[in-house]
Amino acid sequence: MTEQQPYELLQRYADFELRRYPEHTVAEVEVDATFDRAGNAAFRHLFNYISGNNMARQSVPMTAPVLQGAAPSREPPSQKVQMTAPVLQQGPLGGGPAGGGEPDGGAYVVSFVLPTGMTEEAAPVPADPRVTIRAVPGSTAAVVRFTGRGTEADFAKRNRELQEALTAAGLKPSGAPRFARFDPPFKPWFLRRNEVIQDVAPDQAARPSAES
Structure with a gap:
């Protein structure tokens, strides 16, 4: 069975889960492609x-x-608007419509999470110069899970819903969202697991309004 990236479930909200991801290591490649083609590239x-x-x-x-x-x-970068009451901050999340940016391609980073316990120093040095190894700090993230093909339109819809749910819950996004695919393309599309992962401000914990 394929190992899955571990996490701690902090709280289950009506529309998303709040999780704690430990520090981990990834192998990643940056590609210039459309959202839907970046993974294959x-x-x-x-x-x-x-x-x-x-x-x-x-x-x-x-x-x-x-x-x-x-x-x-x-x-x-986040775009600050003129100060009013209340104080607002807004800006595109980047990376095509799934993140609020332009629809016609761009630069994406696609990552494989390396096995638990494999540090950046212990990971084999890539022979391909396009592959880089990076240590990722632990983070608290809001996650919405769904099944389907995992297209740009699918992720865009779920990301919009997640951002709205975070606002309603009083949680502040931190950085751009990540889009996760768990299953190979030969698995029936209606069974494929996908997730939108949005880091939140590190000092924000579970709120009383969350479901147990």
Whole structure:
């Protein structure tokens, strides 16, 4: 069975879960493609890496999910508006319509989460210069899960719903959302698991309005 990225469930809200993800390590590739094509464009590089195309000739077990998000260089900064009462802050989340940006392609980072316990230092050095290894700090995130094909339109709809639910819950998003796919393309589309993962401000814990 494919190992899945671990997390701690902090609270279950009506429309999303609040989770704590521990520090972990990813292998990732940046690609210029449309949202729907980015995963395929990056997959070969990442799959070859875990299959032994690295300096140690070491195979690395595959885990789930495969993550996709806007490349850091393309993430638009938050846009501050003129101060009113209350104080508001708004801005696109970046990375095409799923994040509020332009629909015709851009830079995306697609990541494989490496097995639990594999640090950045212990991970095999990639032989492919397009593959990079990065340590990701732990974070608190709001997550909405859904089944389906996991297209840009699917993620866009769920992301809008998640952002609205966060506002209603009084939770503040931090950074751009990530889009997670758990299943291979040969699995029936109506059974494929997908998630939108949105980090929230680290000092925000579960609220009394959440469901147990």
